[in-house]
Each structure stands twice: as C-alpha cells, then as structure tokens.
Amino acid sequence: MTVLVPTMGALHKGHQALIKRARELDKEVVVSIFVNPLQFTEAADLEKYPRTPEADIQIATLAGATEVWFPTYEEIYPNEPVQISAGPIGELYEGASRPGHFAGVLTVVNRLFEIVKPKAAVFGEKDFQQLWLIKNHFKKMEIISVPTIREFDGLALSSRNVRLTESDRNAALIISKALKEPARMAEILATEPEFKLDYADIIDEQNFQIATDATKNKRAIIAGWVNGIRLLDNAVVDTNS
C-alpha cells in the first residue's frame, strides 16, 4: 500500500512537507505531477503554469518520494471525463471565482485514487476549501493534512510565486499580515494598492458560512490578485478574537 501526494509540480518546500508527512505514514510514497486542465478556468493561467519536471524529481526524491509519477492526459482521462460535482460549498469562495474548478479537482483526485489505490493521501491546508471538499467527498479514504509552509516573512509558498516580481512579492505580503489580525483584515488589505481583493472573510470551518460569535472553529480566508497572479491563504482564528 502506498501513500499518495497529488501535486501539479513546480515543487517547493510546501510540497516537500507533504511528502515528508507521507513518508512518516508509509515507506512507499507516490508523488503525482499532473497539471489538470479540468481545474483551470482560464486558458492563460493553465498555459503560464510553471513546469519544472527535472527539479521536481530531485525535490520530491530528496523529501522521500519513492516514485515521481508524471501521468499523461490520456492516462488520467482515457474517456471523456464525467465530472464530479463539488456541491454547494464548491460554489463558494474559490468556486465562485473559478466556476467548475472544484469539480475538476474532485474529478482528477478520484482518477488518481482509482489508478494508484493508495491507503492514504496527503494535502495541504494552504488550499483549505479544496482540503475540505476532498475530505467531504472521499469519506472512505484517509485524508491527511499538513499546515501551510511559509517563507521567513510569512508569504505562503505557492508554485505561482515564481511569477511574482520583487515588488509584486512585497505587495503579496499584505495577505499574511492581514491574517495575523483577522479583526482588521479588510482594513489592512486595503492599505496595499497593488493587491486586488477577491474575498476576505472569517468563516465557520464546519460549513464555510460567515462565522458568528457561537462558531467554534473559525478560519480567516483571503484571496486576490497581485499583478494578475491569483494568491490565496488562510489561517486559524482564535475563537476569542
């Protein structure tokens, strides 16, 4: 039995943390690297998605992967894919900005599970809504999550970060700064003119509805763009704040 770590490549320390976690669970760790067209809603984003296969093999192997698998489109979708609905939560937040995105995610994850037949799979909290939907849909699979890995200054690692210029990167820091002060999130984000807000909310982790005073597990979620590059991040909110 193996543990699967699904990725889209351009691997970084965030992915490495997932692979290390997988390796703690089993001595066989398959890292899949597949840029899934079904989950992209913009052709330009798909086209510009970074692809670094040689470095990926090294990074994955160093972290403990026993197999780095680059499936072809035909392997994943030998027939016209029947997309798995992500339900109402899949329409909120990321799903509202990227219609069909989560159906594409669930569809590819389902195919990866069918092919690899892992005993468990590891995903990052960085994509919190994705993690939630995967846990909710694949109830029989053991889904393990890993906290978000950040740069020294707070920026969440992301494959898309390589597209940020130095000044874009500075602007992007407003996201992790805002997450540290959830009560003032919108105000803080508004101080950065280069950051174009999509959403910034404190939600109930149970159901993605806006958190109330009674909410036990709150999470701050933020997404937006810097120079056209979509960035997202999230953090647990102390229940007392």
Ligand code: AMP
């Ligand atoms: P991606 O290659 O961006 O599709 O991501 C593959 C997996 O790595 C997903 O489960 C992500 O949530 C996870 N991931 C991406 N960035 C990070 C990060 N900074 N820290 C932890 N996990 C991450």
